[in-house]
Amino acid sequence: MRLYQKEFQSAFQASVPVMLGYLVLGFSFGLLGVSMGLAWYWPVLMSLLIYAGALQFLALGMIEAKTGFGSLFIASLFVNSRQAFYGLSLLNRFRRMGSLKPYMIFALTDETYALLTTLRPEEGINRRYYAFYLTLLDHLYWVTGTLAGALFGAAVHFDSRGIDFALTALFVVLAIEQYKTYRTWIPFALGAFASVVAIALLPERQVLLGAIVIALAGMFTFRPLLEKGDRDG
């Protein structure tokens, strides 16, 4: 049986930037989960089976508030809905993945998507295994970082008040990155308006879903305006 060592080495080199990010963010996630009173293995299981940074951080707060399964489900659909669109651009490429395809789809994070769509492996490399190892390594970094953070948090007790601001900071950074791409304030204004209305008028449990529904309605109302921005940008 071939182990595709060359593919593994090449994928490992390509994955180093993601390793740094995933170890550090995974560590923070494990630490935060334990500091909220979860046993160390819960954050690790979340990283293993959900494997979606922003959703996992968000879910910690919702779990702490004992949010119902229905709201958790809706949140998981919408928070990472952008991922659904990654798949659209990989439909053809993933046809060749064969039996590895289900795992590749499960583990398709922002960073792995970025690596898969921008990197070109050198000549003579089996692309199927190269892509698989790249995806697997990223997943491994995320789980390892989480495990380290959870064990650290369980062993060392410290005052972690305010550490959950990391989630807000993450979304601020992602929003700025979005602005660099879009160069229009309209979607941001729409999101802000929908959030303020939902926070002011809706009960706590329905705020996130409410904001999303209002924003989607707004998007289709102002569709010509948004699509004009698309063409100009």
Next chain:
Amino acid sequence: MDNPSYLLGALGVLATGNLITRALPFVLFSRRRPPGWVFFIERNFSPVIMTILVLYTLRTIDFSHAPYGAREIAAVAVTALLHLWRGNYLLSIFGGTAFYMIVLRFF
């Protein structure tokens, strides 16, 4: 917080929901081309949801009492400025969070 059956259920629901977002295009559009509105949402929904999530995570701020949300607003500003300055997302997230944790203890 440690209620195993609730946590297990939550884990299952979150993992399933997330997997659906990743698998949906492969299930729906492996044979036919997606309709136009799918591409419209694709191009425009990301900045909308990011803005919603920033404000959603800040929803518990009490603007009617001192310090009137000043700590959170300052921490968001620090995060944003760090990011515009260096463009390194780890630095921005850690700088902003460290700033907030310090401010929370002294003000």
